[in-house]
Amino acid sequence: MTIQPAMPKSWRADTKPHKFCPGCGHGLVLKALGQAIDELGIQDRAVFGCDIGCSLLSWDFFNVDTVQTHHGRTNPVITGLKRANPDLIGIAYMGDGGGYAIGAQHLVSAATRNERITAILVNNTQYGMTGGQMAPTTLPGQKTETTPYGRDIEQTGHPTQGPEMVAAITKEGAYVARGTVANLRQLKNFIKKALQNQIEGNGFSFVEVLSTCPTNWRTNAKETWHFVENEMTQYFKIGEIKAPDSKGPEEGQTNG
Amino acid sequence: MPSKPIQDEKRVFMTGNEVVAWAALAARADIMYGYPITPQNEIMHYWTRLAPKHDKKFLQTEDELSAGFTTIGGVLAGFKAFTATAGPGNTLMQEPMSMAEMMRLPTVVVVQQRGGPSTATVIYSQQEVMLTTFGGNGEGLRIVYSTANHQELFDYTIKAFNSAWKYRFPTFVLGDGYQAKMREPLTIYDPLDKNIELVKPEPYVGKPGTPAIDRPPTQLRNTFSMEEELFEALQEIIGDYEKVAPEIAEYQSFGTEDADLVIIAHGVVSRAARLAVKEMQENGLKVGYFRPITLRPMPVKEIQEIASRVKRFLVVESAYGQLARLLKEAAYRSTAEMVPLYKPGVGVTAEEVVKKAKEILS
């Protein structure tokens, strides 16, 4: 991917072009996040934590204080930071493996405790950095390196419904949404609301983002967009699932 | 300004876990993160009772991974943060502490050793020596104080915060179940009243100003794409560690000058060793005593010096040779014999030490 024409102010220009593969969705998610940080004017007090997996490639992405943690452990690091200094705006950035597999207990517990942090989880249906193994989010029948004949849901379960789970276990004040790199305007708004929710001290905020991994999907541009727009959305509904002013999941707006 | 944690120096009769909570308070620790595991639980119990009165914080986490990583978060934000654990919890704690090691984060962990391997006993052992000194996929770049009594638990917990923030290496206070649960008399005090300087913490992230405008952004990572890059980073960290190791290392010794046998032990076992040596000396035997207080870094110079003139050591520990391994490395090139008295997972009495020593000397 080449340099974005309109680079968010909070991006660190000298580390661009970034290190993600061409066509990777991470750059788009981080663009939406950068814009949200700019619009909220929180570059000075945001702390960005990135997980292991391709998300770690963002360790020098922003002109924002950043710490790269271990696989699945970004939620606790940012939780610890926020608990010690509630004036900071803690952002935990992770992949689906980090959030739903190895760090699932941390996501569940941060949500249950209504930690005043913002977690952004990139769902690209497999483990990118390690070379495309099955993730909790892999679609039924999807071929990965560890499901070479397609994911067998009898043996390996259904794709994790992360935001729905988080919405179910959080109390009032939480913000939960699922966005997509196919709709950046909406995604930026979700992320902005999630950060705003933290700024207001309402509760845990969580945004899952449907994203692309053409490298491991082995897809061309057209197939990549087809997969994220048409196939992933059959299992993962786009929209706000829980907002502090809504009563519950059923009232969340969906516009996938 | 939070109230003074300890008004006047006073004699108290407390369990070791209570002592640790008071010491953390005296050291001006800001926040504890913890997960229940015996025998350290009462550290949390006392801390949660003391904390609100002194404007301190506590978070009970979902496991020890989280306790360690939230402690890292607290440190990154610039606060004196600590946790406490034991046994299988210490195993999990090694993952966050390897991150602290690489990033030079001054985390403080109090370990109250229990029996192992696995869940074993909740009572006592000295089997977490290797884990605490060299655990994790790292190089053991940490500070480990092995305490022997309640006064030391108090003194060295305060010191642990100071050493951590001064040298910026993860720091451990290595106690055990006996120390945790026993009651003992000791003197507690406010270190400031004794002119003990308390090293001030400072934030790694969230410093004043906007990154790239007023100051460079803090960007901490522990992943490297090139072998050489990692090698270079490690050279620096290892170099720093080697440089400060001699000033961190602490030990106690007596009677080693003309000894036929030197008894070496650490932690609570050193109390039995000390008693045994005193008794044998009174009976005219040429027996010496040596106790490393820091197990990382080891007091290498002193061990080498003694090993160069003493023919035999008796190594006594409640583990199967974990201390002995550290000693053998420290005494490299010495031909001194190291006779074991290993009692993994159980306590050692002075009588047992005397008996073994007499066997060796006869």
Ligand code: SF4
């Ligand atoms: S492997 Fe996939 S997720 Fe990772 S950078 Fe490349 S495209 Fe992005």
